[in-house]
Amino acid sequence: MPARSGQHFSGVGPGGGSFQAGRGSGSFTTQGGATVDYGGRGGSRTGPAGVTRGRGVGGVKVTGPGGQEFSKVGRAGGVQGPGGNAIGGSRGISQTTGPAGSARSISRTGFASGPNSMSAFRGGVAVGPGGVVAGRTGVAANGHGTYFRSAAAVSGQGVAVRRAAVGYHGCFTNTWCAKYPAAWYPVRWGAAAAWTAATWNALSSYGGYPVSQPVSYDYGSTVVYQDDSVYIDGDVVGTSAEYAEQATEIAEAGMTPEATASVEATAAADPTAAPDDSAEPAWQPLGVFAMVQGEEKSSNNIFQLAINKDGVIHGNYYNAVTDTTEQVFGSVDKKTQRAAWMVGDAKTPVYEAGLVNLTKDETSMMIHYSAERSVQASLFRIKQDGDQAK
Template sequence: MHLPVYGRHFWNRYPWRWGWHRYPVNWYRWASVPLITSWCFRVNTQPVYYSYGDNIYYEGDNVYYENNVIASADEYAAQAQEIAAAVPDDVDTDDVEWLPLGIFSVMERDGDAEDATLFLQLAVNKDGIIAGTVQNTTTDDAFEVEGTVDKESQRAAWGPVGKPWPIMETGIYNLSENATDVLLHFEGGETQQWSLARLDEPENSSDEQ
């Protein structure tokens, strides 16, 4: 597996909105449950975990949470898009503080992390803005993603900057785990279940990469 390396040279190739190269941060670092709570919610919040196919699942045209219908499938995807699109336009990127959520391999459901070629770097700010990078190490293509955390439902959703689809979502606390399932909503109404697996920091990682 060709692992991604995020450092000064990588970020300088991509002068994106959030200016990742300005932050001397180890993006492989992960956030614990207490840290996410104090950073995003600042109150005593009970974490919610989204276990797709278990406590949240699709049946027919509806989405169920804890055996109760919470939305139609189309409504649930539209909600994810609204959460992802809720990033304010007037954020002063120079004042943003980021909490790294880690770097993950991205796989279709039941895929093998050892064969992964897609990787996702994510971070969250204190206002619940989610942002990061998707990198394909086979083609060396990369693009920026952003979205938000819905504080009430604790759903985190993000998508490519400047594009309405696809939208990826999971619970913000799911991202404190080493592996988690996510939903990927596509234009046209299709939703697929994918998986994320956290990466350890590679030995050759440095700010010179």
């Protein structure tokens, strides 16, 4: 049963100004045995001239059943004038501590905006009225969000993301999945098979893809959104809406009655039972990935993916904040080699990456929130520690 408490205060000053403030907190326990504690407080003050100042602080802490703690604290403040001008900033600290190790990251941002909707961020990003983004390192993107990133920038971010992901090394094993009723673990898999990374040679042989013709999708580099069109290697392949709709169709192909029947038929009734080695496994693991957007250095969104011979994608999505797991459904278009998937029963967002890109340790990807809104993100492979593979 969730527990909550809170208070709210407001009043009017002698000069005509007003103020309000509040604070609240609570906690609850998830089905996996984790405890989520949260709290926050905030307030604002408006002067007689119409200038409003506000600030707030909030935090959340998740304690997993194994004793690992994940916490995040954020602080924000801002000032808004009567003419629509505003300035503000935020600061966030994330960390994990416990039996699996410790990690910490700090982020800071600031902004200024006016009637023309221009915003500038201290992290080196400016957003204009048309959704155009310009970064200090030369990054530029339209409203659909593809942008170029150097190999050095991606590699450096990967180091930070993997360091922060130490608390996830116990996930997706057979014993871990047994604790989460919604988790999926196929029969004939060993204790930690979900963490196995696929190679392109093995994957092409397994699924019948041309071994010498992998199709790589490097968003922001070989795949670019520009002027409401999508370009692959410089050629227009359709509008951004058409490209997103194609991704949805690919993902939904993994939810047909035939596809879901193959998933159910190969699911282990007891994930902790000894694997059946009498036949080839029906599912080839692709591995475990942390998903981040922008310059994030840590992730609460973890995907474990697998594929079968028919190109059906299945696996699990783990939300580290709520300590909950949902199954992943999707497929691969064998002609284009685009992989797309969805989480649970939700039709959006749709996630996509190139199949060969899912054999790499880090890759760009796209998140399609709708036909009108698609943004670029990154996947970083997490490699399980030997001591955690039991």
